[in-house]
Amino acid sequence: MAGHSKWANIQHRKGRQDAKKGKIATRLIKEITVAAKMGGSSLDGNPRLRLAVDKAYDNNLAKDTIERAIKRGAGEMDGVNYEEIRYEGYGINGAAIIVDCLTDNRQRTVSEVRHAFSKYGGNLGTDGSVAFLFKHCGTLLFAPGTDENKLMEAALEAGAEDVLTNDDGSIEVVTGPYDFVTVKETLAKAGFKSEIGEVTMKAQNEVVFTGDDAVKMQKLLDAFDTIDDVQDVYTSAVIEE
Structure with missing residues (x-):
């Protein structure tokens, strides 16, 4: 046996994601573009692209939108050149956080991520500080x-x-x-x-949050979601309802 209220926690997170469909669509388009740039436009030969496209269809993105993103990534159309950056750090109570970004301006992104960490009680760490x-x-x-x-x-x-x-x-x-x-x-x-x-x-090890600590931790995670360059946020924090 593992976990505690995994089902409720996942459903809660999914509900929060569903409320931000527009931002999710933008992030999926960026991921498709970068995946095609890194591994080519073939879904069969590019597992990352296949995953991104499947996720886009699951989120009801239009086929032509997906195809344009693939063409931009593969160099068949002009587009923005995105860079992948990962930031690592800690939230309150030592909860580990990974923030994955796709950006065309590294200085802007690190400034916004660092500000979110410091404003809501977290600390931006060094590369490899929590990934393990x-x-x-x-x-x-x-x-x-x-x-x-x-x-x-x-x-x-x-x-x-x-x-x-x-x-x-x-x-x-x-x-x-x-x-x-x-x-x-x-x-x-x-x-x-x-x-x-x-x-x-x-x-690998979760930190359970309840009460005021849960509210504080959720504010930190929400702060990352407001940053346009942020693609995904991973955390060891489990926020109980």
Whole structure:
């Protein structure tokens, strides 16, 4: 068994994401552009691009918008040249935070990220200061009530690395980052559709927040979300409702 209120926490996070669909669309377009630039425009030969495109369709982005982003990244159309930057640091109570950015102005981005950390009680660290506390992997979360034995058998056959049952009954399938799409599709064909799936930086040890500390930590995380250059935020903080 693992976790505590994983299902409620994930649903809460998803609700916050759904309320920011416009910003998510912008971030997905940037990710598609960079993925195509780094690995080419072929979905079959570029796992990062395939993942970004799948996520874009899941968020109802138009096909022509996605195709234009791929062409810009592949150099077939003019576009902004984005740079990938990762910032690491700590929030309150020692919770680890990773902030991944895509930017065309490094000085602007580091200034805004540093300001968010300092304003809300966190500290911007050095490269590698917290990354070792996370695992780069894919995760698929299934609702409480899913047949654990059947899902475990199907997941392991599909190439998953681990299957975790949380205290609240939800089940989490962990994959390698580049096996995520294959495992997700294989499980869907077997009748197991995940509620949420993503390639992420998964915290190896979580820090649970309640009460005033939870409010403070959420304000820090929300501050990162207001920064246009921020693509993803990963944290060991678990904020209880």
